[in-house]
Amino acid sequence: MGDITIADVERAVRAAAGTVLSNQQYFSDLDGVAGDGDFGASLAAGFRVVDKDFDTLDKSSIGAFLLKISMIITRNVGGCSGPIWGTGFMRAAMLSKEKTSISLAELEQMLTAAVDGIQQRGGAQLGDKTLLDALIPVRDTVKAHAEGGADGATALKACAEAAEEAIERTKHLEAKRGRQSFTGERSIGSLDPGIVAIATILGDICTEFGVSRASKAA
Amino acid sequence: MGDITIADVERAVRAAAGTVLSNQQYFSDLDGVAGDGDFGASLAAGFRVVDKDFDTLDKSSIGAFLLKISMIITRNVGGCSGPIWGTGFMRAAMLSKEKTSISLAELEQMLTAAVDGIQQRGGAQLGDKTLLDALIPVRDTVKAHAEGGADGATALKACAEAAEEAIERTKHLEAKRGRQSFTGERSIGSLDPGIVAIATILGDICTEFGVSRASKAA
Amino acid sequence: MKKFVNDPDNFVAEMLEGVYLANQDKLKLVPEFNLIHRADRPANDKVSIIQGSGSGHEPAHIMAVGPGMLDAAAPGAVFAAPPVDYCYECIKAMRSDKGVLVLINNYQGDRMNWDMAVEMAEAEGIKVKAFIIDDDVAVQDSTHTVGRRGVAGNFFVIKACGAAAERGASIEELLALCEKVNGQVRTMGVALTSCTPPVKGTPIFEIGEDEMEVGVGIHGEPGRRRDKIKPADAIVDEMFDAVAHDLPFKTGDRVALMINGLGGTPVSELYVLYRRAAERCKEAGLTIARNYVGEYCTSLEMAGASLTLLRLDKELEELLAAPAEIPIRVF
């Protein structure tokens, strides 16, 4: 059965933490091009705690676990990333209370809730050159695979590719949110660090689960 | 006869002004090594006025002329150079009141008065790595040539060489006066800008009077 | 990195400790939340005024905490808005019957974190209101973007509200005052060099030896354009025109003129800029009722300056002149 277990979620989150910590400088440098160069450090401030406290985190359910992640990020991450990522994990947690495994269809609902929450929080739309330009296609990919009854590995691979594509697709766009938006047209041609982060994380999760695909962005 | 006329003094001073103005950057750079890098600019602030007002300066006598130069320098040159050079010209002027020409012997007395005045003003001794280490040998050279009855050109050439030699001779010394003295041992090995200035000026005066000798320092 | 720093991750914490140690009689420090507040506040008969943005803009805002100015500040990491918890704890610590006024510079990160914190505080029945400052004319407003940035002009909002609050103004009166000041203050900045956040360890942007960034943001965000460095007067002229034409300021206006250093520019140069700015005010028929030359809102060690004009009326002139006491002293 293609269900995702709490163990899978834990591995995925831990892999994400690894991605953020090992790419801190790279993410900050990307943010320095059109933003203020703190993205990597901000995000790392949160995931460093996730990594450190990982073993002691409440893992009674997927929802309980993701709620903890959300709180750690909200508490430790400043800038735009704290509210954005904290809200995303929070909303996903709300839909997975008590659950110890979820289907692709349920994952799709969690991602939709996260996307909605992030949009309410920051008011960004698809095409504003924010991590939503990676997250929304990823959500759509999960939806398609859920309907097609695909297994988790296939879906994960497709998600990583969808996020990866978002990097180049949005490169020519003008940032409309966050600090990069202040650079207006000058943000055109630069990679959005949030999108790169999502793609890099998904690439590393693929590696973690032995899904044949190495992230290009890392 | 080996007498030096007021016309000679005027030409020499004007040549000196030219030297200072064309070497401003070079002199400041030398001062930057162990000092504070303002020597060229400070001196130029005075000689620029000398050069500008030259035609209107009182030339009724050598003393009157040198007094004016002294006043212009005192008025416009800050740092150590104002008092040092101003005092030097002032003292030389005192001994050439009413005179429209001077002998080498009289020049020697004027230089001695200048050296004494500078020593009273700044308390430097021979070997303290200041322009006195050039000025005193120059004075001695004039004395020797005056006693030997040499002509002006020969004396001038010898003076330029004496000043030139002072540059290398004092290079290994430790500065004891002015800002360079604060660098203590670290001033060892650096050229003293004041000494280089005296040598460069005398070299250019040689050129001005067609005395076969090009300044090495310029 | 040409900085006095120990472990870069401790830079902000150690700076805050330094500010506290230098002002133990007047300030309190809560390290867990980067919170610096007046030792004698909150008080229920005065609205508490707080601000928290990224660090690296000192003296803004932790060194602006004191009688007649802010009651508290809770900065985030260098150039990063404070996490929600810092904001929330700051509001809670300054809780007052008359309310808590949060002054926010218009950056998405600051807004989102403070929004969440304000929601949490309100949920607990704390009376709290937020005001967004956006005085930077460099980046043009647009419905798509978050709008203008808040920069050095925030000083005037803080000073006016700080003075009014000491006199017992209500939170509604203070919000009206914020509207008034923010509506009449305009700023534009120019950077000659980049700056290096301690943790990042490298300059935030590259800039040539002969280049300047016109309209730079206080986090090193690019501005209107990159250009060759021009004479000081020409730079002032561009900043002055951008600022004066934006409101616009008109003949007869009484104004406050601020030449703000961005951190690495010595005060001697700021007065060279002031000289020209004062000339331009005179030509434009603006009377400089009060001037400010120094560092009010910086970008670490960035060499550069911003020019701010605030249109005054009797009330504002009087509030700006009111006494205040902050950690930054000149003697």
Next chain:
Amino acid sequence: MKKFVNDPDNFVAEMLEGVYLANQDKLKLVPEFNLIHRADRPANDKVSIIQGSGSGHEPAHIMAVGPGMLDAAAPGAVFAAPPVDYCYECIKAMRSDKGVLVLINNYQGDRMNWDMAVEMAEAEGIKVKAFIIDDDVAVQDSTHTVGRRGVAGNFFVIKACGAAAERGASIEELLALCEKVNGQVRTMGVALTSCTPPVKGTPIFEIGEDEMEVGVGIHGEPGRRRDKIKPADAIVDEMFDAVAHDLPFKTGDRVALMINGLGGTPVSELYVLYRRAAERCKEAGLTIARNYVGEYCTSLEMAGASLTLLRLDKELEELLAAPAEIPIRVF
């Protein structure tokens, strides 16, 4: 050159004009002699206190002119002592029946120019006395040299004398006060970068990206040694030890502690330094009765800082706390 400057030759003149334009109600400017003086001074019932050294150390000394501080300042070009005429005209302009006190930082150029000016003034029957300040412990004293340099410690001589003069102290009493302050104040500085005088247009010395100059002079003169940049605390420790052991300061002493920025270092870093300096004072049993963190005596845009300790007694503590008003304001 990363500077706001028009014609470099006019840099000082334009800065002075800026200071004047920003303080027309309080100051007068005599451009021919770079002279800035209190509009309401001289007065025959108060000793006039003046200082003039090279420019480039702002706020020292032109921005220290005002009630409770200096009556006038006559700076020279950047880093060059003022010409005799500037000094002489400054003394003459501040002539007072109670006398004129000239505060001179111990540099040969400053001394020679002021000496000549004092002679000229005395010849005209003006009552004038000079005092030489030499608080820098970086360069060791020696009979051969001119002795120690005068650096940030001059602030305390100015402040103490300025306060005492306002209360009618005689010039003899002020000279005794100078002796006392100068005898108990010690300073040491460290530079992380060089600086560029506008006219010179190039850095005054070369220094590697990872190097610092320990014991640097405020004109970029080399100090004790060139070293690799160390953590902030280690740098403070070296400055503190050099300063504290020199007097020496002893357990039980009440002191004023100053962390002075050299121009290009942001105040955030100065507080990181202050934090450690305060720790060291505590360990050494010194009570910090008053602290100063900011820019008091700079070297253009040099990144760096100096640490100054002044031993206090009741009289000094009281004089330092006395009111003053200078062009530099924080609100």
